[in-house]
Amino acid sequence: QILRFDAYFQEDVPLSAEECYRIRQVVIYYFLEDDSMCVVEPVVPNSALPQGKHIRRHRVPKNDRGDPYHWKDLNRGMDIAMYGRTYRIVDCDRFTQVFLESQGIELNPPEKMLSDPYTELRRMPERTYVTPSDFDQLKQFLTYDKQVLRFYATWDDTNNMFGENRSYIIHYYLADGTVEVREVYRPNDGRDPFPVMIRRQRLPKTFVDKKKTFPSCVLEISDQEVLEWYTAKDFAVGKSTTLLGRTFFIYDCDEFTRNFYRDKFGITDFQPVEIKKKPLGKVPQVIPPYNGFGILEDSLQNCFSLSPKPPQKDIIKMLENDHKVLRYQAALVS
Template sequence: MVSNPVHGLPFLPGTSFKDSTKTAFHRSQTLGYRNGYAIVRRPTVGIGGERLQVNQLSQAELDELASKAPMLTYGQPKQAPPPEFIPAHVAFDKKVLKFDAYFQEDTPISNEENYRIRQVNIYYYLEDDSMSVIEPIVENSGIPQGKLIKRQRLPKNDRGDHYNWKDLNRGIDITIYGRTFHIVDCDRFTQVFLESQGIELNPPGKMALDPYTELRKQPLRKYVTPSDFDQLKQFLTFDKQVLRYYAIWDDTDSMFGECQNYIIHYYLVDDTVEIREVHERNDGRDPFPLLMNRQRMPKVLAEHAKDFPQCVLEISDQEVLEWYTAKDFIVGKPLTILGRTFFIYDCDPFTRRYYQEKFGITNLPRIDVSKKEPPPVKQELPPYNGFGLVEDSAQNCFALIPKAPPKDVIKMLVNDNKVLRYLAALESPIPEDKDRRFIFSYFLATDMISIFEPPVRNSGIIGGKYLGRTKVVKPFSLVDNPVYYGPGDFFIGAVIEVFGHRFVILDVDKYVLKYMESNAAQYSPEALLSTQNHVRKQEAPAPELENKQTEEDPGTKDLETLIDTIQKQLKDHSCKENIREAFQDYDKEASGFVDREMFFKICESLNVPIDDSLVKELIRMCSHEDGKINYYNFVRAFSN
């Protein structure tokens, strides 16, 4: 084995050579087995069997040396200095994004334009994300222009977000404080900046133009020389000659509209028209005499006259193709002036003569425009509900606050306190109702009926008021047109049906007969005759009484005969047992006399038939001059 001739040279570039005679380049085995386990074996020779250096580094040192930077040769590396911090207000100072935009503004008070286009510039300041909107000043625009929105951060929505440069682009709409701006284009710097940040810009749009501003740029109108019409001759010929027409304006088709009268004056001196209002007393209108001042009225306008500022300047012959003349005002034809259609229905005599001489029109008609009142609509009442009288219930349909139905005051004054009383029995298959008696009271002042049932002791029926004052409807009468019982329906034997109960008239008092005789036209002859016969039969004296009157003292004979007659007729009356005790209970002094008022109360409580003609005569004979009644003789007629 030949030794390396360059052995010992430093391991530097240019001093390391390869051994050309070396042919073995294998490495020694570093793994081995002991007792069946794989273990690491340290090589004793190098590559190709070369002898290893004595101070050879261990594997751990070699690994550490391989992972370290070359600090042994060049020392510890120095850290690179951090980049210098530049704040946003310095980095983006004087860097502004500019956008061209416009917005549309309504002009409701203008006659020449409906809307206005206003062009603005939107500036976005990158240093603090603020924005401003500035409108370039346009000469003679008449609008306060300049800074519309001062520089500030503009709110984007209600959540507190603000507009950012990422939200801006061409061809979009942004809303700032309720006003919508349409962005059309931007400048070159803005385009480069947005594209450098990865934003794809929309194609640029076209700026909208203001129609009124463009209209003002048109050339001025050229005027022509007026015609050579001799106005002086017209003035001298037709001075103080006025045609008068009577017209109406019917606006009843619209809400709250009405028909109004007007007078139209046509002045022949200068072909002007005047419309005057016709006011009446207490018509509720403001006293303005003129609807339209005296002026010439255009009939046909030129096409370009629609854009002419009529509210500022007067209309001349260049804007009008045809004016209203006297031949346009014809009686019987409508005429539209200032949007209102007037109908001429008459004129004065001078106007008639003028039309006859000028146009050959004779016999101008006079049209009647007075509107006839429509026939009254018959008011139909709803069905009767059964509560109260029909007249009272019907008042709810006539007014919101019902009023009492009208009354016949004359009838109430004439018949005040006039009452017709009748005695009636109840038609009923029930045996207990056979002996029940009722007193009907007919009030002539109000045509009302009340029914009273005298209480009968130990009858089992509670007497008293049976029916309060009310009008009673006849059976089989219509509900909507009821027919009430009148005085002519009450006579002896008449059947009165009161709310399903049938009553038969048995007796009447003397006042009823007097009323029937004085008002015989209300009663049938049969009813009047039956009542007269019934009353006369009660007033006729008994045969026994006539025979005894010739033999005995007239006063005593009459009293005794009357008592006997009453005893025979009322022998089955129920009050015989208690009548004496009732009078004695009230007569504490046992004088035999009681007051007249107390007397009738006792008779009414005991159901004594005081309406009977014989009983009435007995009461008259027992009456005293001081107003008291001797009940001893009266009790004899009702006792055993």
């Protein structure tokens, strides 16, 4: 039968800038058959300290007269000195507790085992396991590389002066979730050939609420300022989409896009929307009153053109009434 006590002792560490002392935990065994004792330190891997058995099994003297320790001298919460080193007993096992209580010894309450501060400082924190997300950018790239959704859209700017209803093509790249907007170029439309309206990039949909004084106009947009980005779910035929402050109406898409939405989202309604251009309103022409200069027909040509032409003559009337003169007799009334 063996009594087991958990203890520790404090060891000074000279000439060290990181630690002044070291706490070393040991186990004290007391053998009831011959009242012998031994002190063993549990081995800590890679500690670079001499560990294992500190005191071999024998009857350990407790004073200068050579009297050995007895199990009645051991208790929790006490210090014992062995060969010039003081050990602090903090606890014991269940068998030791039952044995001492059966012998009428009142045990002190257990104490907390001290830990070495330098060891705690050097101990690496345990890595917390984070469940990986199902979304994998590499898998997305390998699966959807070179697959692009194409939407046909218009931008109605007829409410502004000299505005037009202009056609665009919206490309959504499935490999990385980027969006590109290209203008449909028509020859001889009077515009410079700059087809790329929005370069290929991730477009923000919802921003983080910021103070109005935050200088967002001079900073680039990062993931910290954006709550939600545009995805394939935000594009649909027959709906309007606002990209960077400009609203595009999607009226059609290509066959690959129809198949993708049918397989991915179960959407089957891809009826193209007929785009009707608004008729230009005709400005009413107001003719100013006759000012008395020249004949009326000649002055009226100034209201129809910047380069007025002389009024057309009635040739048939001239031929029919040639050499015909109307003569009247009159009397002067004065």
